[in-house]
Amino acid sequence: MMAGLFDPHLPTRVLFVGGGQDSVALLMLCQHDIGFRETFLGKSNFCALMTDTGIEYQETEEYVSWLKQWCPTVGIDFTFVTPDMGFHGATWQSLTDQMERNNNIMGVTFAKSCTDNLKIKVSYRFLAQWLRDHYGYRGNDPSVFYQYRHYFGKLVSWIGFAAGEESRVAHPGPKTPAEPDEYVLFQEGDTGPAYIPKWRKLCVEHRYPLLELGHDRAACQRIIAVYGYPIPYPSNCMFCPFQNEVEIVYLYRTHPDRWQQWVERKAAKLAKFAQSKVNHGVKGKLALPQYLKKALEKYGHWSVEQLREYRFSHGHCVVSKY
Ligand code: SF4
Incomplete structure (x- = not known):
């Protein structure tokens, strides 16, 4: 069930879009593959979102522009969450904003606080508002996820990790310290946000459909092509330290x-x-x-x-x- 047909009596499935081949393949499967929809969507609403890091390559920016135009034409509720929408942290408007603000960088030996601050936190802030807007919940961000869980169980969100990327699946750590508003964790020795907040453990369930189906990156490219759509480049920030x-x-x-x-x-x-x-x-x-x-x-x-x-x-x- 897509955005224009939102039904407040049904649960919602969420897709985190990265703008690369894996998550776009999931978007296409969701739109075109009846078997996929029956298995993973069922009788649910659907919401897809991507957060703006501020420093994607031009190829990704162009593809996201196309997604923003295409999704509404097929009834997919897709939002590219940009800093002006108010869900980015005050000190994390973009990767470069944070670097210039604190004279810091992302490094291969540091905590991955960029993902947490530019993607995960922004996504859940946006989702909290989405739940308020669509289901009429009230209260602060964690509380609306508890309200959703009360009616529908955990909010199921899909992550587009392809077969071969199994090691990227996060496992909740034993620690759940109080969550600070912002992380500034670019220096050596940072433990980083390697834990998942309690409310997310209790209220959100991640599914990895591509892993479950055994689709690797090449399969994702084929899926997008077979439905006649342009295949995006893999996405990453220009200042990502993990570039080879x-x-x-x-x-x-x-x-x-x-x-x-x-x-x-x-x-x-x-x-x-x-x-x-x-x-x-x-x-x-x-x-x-x-x-x-x-x-x-x-x-x-x-x-x-x-x-x-x-x-x-x-x-x-x-x-x-x-
Ligand atoms: S692509 Fe690299 S720099 Fe960008 S958020 Fe992910 S880990 Fe951080």
């Missing part, structure tokens, strides 16, 4: 201004923590220009088209978990 050598060369070659900005942000972070015993950068002890130098030695002869083709066929599998 090919992706770093692509960023350097196609967005030299962004590359320079990243190097400057990294330098500002190192200067801020100059007195710290351990002071890592984006790639741990290896400086970004050194990492680039090594990457260029291996892939500098590739054309932009070759680099782009690599990006298209290799998912950007970050270690962040949901």
Whole structure:
């Protein structure tokens, strides 16, 4: 059941869209595959959302623009949650906003607080409001999820991890400390938001339909193509520290201004923590220009088209978990 046919007597299934091939394949399955709908949707409302990190590649931005136009034409309730809508944290309007605000960076040896602050928290703030608007619940954010659970059980949300990405499934940790409003956890030694708040454990259930169906990335590409839609590039922030050598060369070659900005942000972070015993950068002890130098030695002869083709066929599998 899609947005225009919302029924307050039915539960809702939520899809977290990343703008890449996996979650878009789920969107297409939901729209076109009757067997999929019977198995995973049943008699439910459907809501899809994606949060704006502020620094996606142009290919992803263009695809999201297309999704925003296409979804309403087929009755899918899809929202691209941008900072002006009020669900982003005051100090996390975007990845670059946070970096400039605190002279910090994301690094491979640090906690993954970007995912928590730019995706997970923003999504649940938006969802809380969505539940208020559609079911008429009142109260603060956690309380509306408890109200939903009272009537429908846990809110089922789908995550588009493809077969082969099983290690990204988050397992609730034993700790549930009080949840601070914002995390500023870019320095070494951060434990990060590696726990799931109690209300989410009690009120939200994640399902991973692609894992359940055994669909890997190539299958996702086929699913999108078979229904006649354009296949998106895998999505990731331009300043994501988990980009590999090919992706770093692509960023350097196609967005030299962004590359320079990243190097400057990294330098500002190192200067801020100059007195710290351990002071890592984006790639741990290896400086970004050194990492680039090594990457260029291996892939500098590739054309932009070759680099782009690599990006298209290799998912950007970050270690962040949901
Ligand atoms: S793509 Fe990388 S930088 Fe962006 S939110 Fe995910 S882990 Fe963080």
